[in-house]
């Protein structure tokens with residue numbers, strides 16, 4: 015099985031993020047890391063390869079700094095990596111990013127393409143889906159489990175309210191992987207050492223004819239939500255207050 | 271449970287990818303490149319291991335920093351055009367602060383003159399140096415801590431064990447357990463920075479120290495984004511006086527960075543008497559001085575961090591090498607405390623170590639470095655610089671003015687001063703018990719705009735640890751905390767820790783008990799240094815955990 019895993023470098027969620035001067039994106043001077051669901055996607059791909067053989071290729075679309083997530087993927091066991099690089103690569107929307115991926119792998123044949131369920135920065139959850147559309151192949155989202163099945167794979171999808179769906183898909187297919195479906199491995203010393211000699215190809219975004227001008231959506235404004243606190247006292251007999259509270263939680267706040 | 275450990279042979283293992291370790295690695299790669307063709311028997315580059323506990327190179331590096339370029343000029347000629355520099359120092363000044371006023375020194379004292387130096391972020395410089403090291407064909411093993419030294423006969427160091435990964439809080443293996451490696455090597459270079467855990471293990475086991483114990487200071491730092499024009503890039507200001515009590519050693523800095531950002535912080539000597547002393551509170555107060563507030567008003571705090579600096583100087587340096595080991599950079603105590611500069615000495619020492627190692631490879635006598643490296647240090651720029659300030663920091667044991675007077679006397683006598691060597695006691699021994707100690711007011715009401723609680727600040731340090739792992743701050747006897755220290759010193763760990771790791775929380779029986787929030791730890795090592803009973807041991811947590819000092 016040949017598996018492509020798309021990983022994105024996102025701002026690390028361990029420190030507060032500050033909006034940049036132009037109000038359209040964040041200050042670049044933050045720390046970055048591998049998007050969490052993508053780390054699970056990589057782990058799943060490595061496990062599939064260990065169980066069924068084949069090759070795992072990691073791909074990222076991002077500026078120079080994003081090569082770090084590929085080095086990590088190689089250290090954990092990916093066989094090779096492709097960096098679709100461009101200074102403004104982080105400004106692509108899901109559609110343009112999917113275009114970039116589709117064009118970058120034009121000469122290759124993969125049985126499965128894994129992406130994370132969504133990215134932790136923009137969180138559109140679209141790149142994998144659009145990519146499947148562009149490649150004209152099947153896809154399924156929010157994947158909890160992947161198993162080989164006659165003619166393709168059988169997957170488990172997470173639905174709302176604790177429900178799951180089982181599906182069979184033909185290959186090739188794109189699967190967007192949910193966080194937590196496996197236990198992430200650590201890169202070992204040997205893994206880090208071997209990663210140095212694995213192939214890491216760089217493709218320029220410009221050579222693929224992709225730039226943010228392909229974007230179908232633009233960010234109008236980015237802001238940090240102002241925290242507001244409102245205290246309301248519900249008064250009356252306990253029973254009534256409880257009923258009121260339940261109604262408020264259900265209808266106004268919609269948390270139950 | 272015994273663990274099957276993978277093991278690898280290495281020509282040399284460098285522990286710590288700070289300026290010292292990176293310079294050592296890079297210099298080795300350079301020398302190998304220069305001689306490889308004529309001497310094919312030299313070790314291969316992939317037998318050089320550089321270990322770094324941070325998630326990435328630079329993640330745990332925090333400094334001021336004003337960089338003396340002398341060492342980088344030697345290591346990487348032309349670096350000025352390529353390295354990330356915030357600004358060349360444009361103007362410098364020193365101020366004495368009273369609670370309301372800032373008095374500018376009519377002339378900037380010579381040690382604080384910085385013409386020809388550069389303002390840098392050590393995090394960014396370190397990251398860049400790391401790229402040069404990788405480009406030279408070496409591998410930096412990030413997220414990998416040196417967990418312990420391996421010893422052979424007669425206490426010779428024969429290797430390093432890296433950290434186990436995937437162990438839970440009770441010490442049991444998790445599903446993704448990966449045992450640490452045993453790296454067997456004729457030579458371990460300890461470049462761990464101040465109070466390294468392996469360095470401490472080594473010096474403790476061998477009973478080694480300088481004539482004086484090491485003395486430390488804790489630097490607490492923030493980076494701010496400020497309105498344009500407040501602090502031009504390359505402006506370098508130092509302060510003395512308020513808010514540091516006169517009996518204590520301490521001083522502030524404000525440096526103008528590129529992009530309307532400011533680096534500011536306060537260094538507090540860890541040798542004070544008052545067990546309630548809180549360096550984080552001092553720094554927060556520092557920002558409320560009209561002189562500092564004016565610069566920050568309308569700005570936004572971007573990052574926070576804290577780290578210790580070895581301040582003892584020449585007479586606090588432990589032996590620099592022995593059987594199978596070498597110390598470089600802060601681990602060797604190579605900081606000029608008068609100028610608060612150690613980066614260039616770290617780089618110099620890393621290069622000298624590399625040159626000594628390389629020679630030993632050529633002569634086939636690895637044991638020789640124990641002699642040749644200390645000789646090289648004694649013969650060159652490092653000793654020249656540190657010798658003239660050998661008695662500087664000790665003078666502050668009796669407070670600010672005694673220290674300044676002593677400093678002046680030494681300048682006139684080439685470092686000799688009135689006593690040489692001037693001896694000093696370890697900082698934690700100077701802490702006094704509650705009844706005897708001078709008490710200062712350490713309260714702080716953070717407004718969360720200009721001044722911040724430790725919790726808010728730690729959040730801005732980007733610190734993260736795997737939660738389910740064994741404690742990495744080991745208190746050898748918590749009964750001492752809960753029964754003795756609480757009455758004798760009032761648990762100073764709550765105060766000196768700049769990351770709110772230690773708290774005394776009420777227990778069910780009405781008493782208070784020590785509680786350790788290990789995941790807050792920013793790896794500054796203050797607790798290991800300053801606890802009056804010496805019962806806290808800092809060991810590296812699972813590799814990759816710790817702060818994320820982007821831009822620091």
Ligand SMILES: Cc1cc2nc3c(=O)[nH]c(=O)nc-3n(C[C@H](O)[C@H](O)[C@H](O)COP(=O)(O)OP(=O)(O)OC[C@H]3O[C@@H](n4cnc5c(N)ncnc54)[C@H](O)[C@@H]3O)c2cc1C
Pocket residue numbers: 285286287288289290291321322323324328330331332333334335336337338392414415416417461462463464466467468488489490491535537577578579598599600601604605610611612613614616810
């Ligand atoms: C607040 C402050 C301000 C300063 N200002 C200046 C200044 O303006 N100019 C100047 O020249 N100097 C300054 N210094 C001093 C300077 O930063 C240090 O001298 C210098 O960083 C020392 O370099 P090093 O490589 O020896 O250690 P460090 O920079 O401390 O690097 C040590 C590295 O080793 C890693 N490490 C430690 N233990 C282990 C382990 N067991 N396993 C794996 N990795 C490990 C650490 O994570 C770290 O990355 C300042 C220091 C501080 C704290």
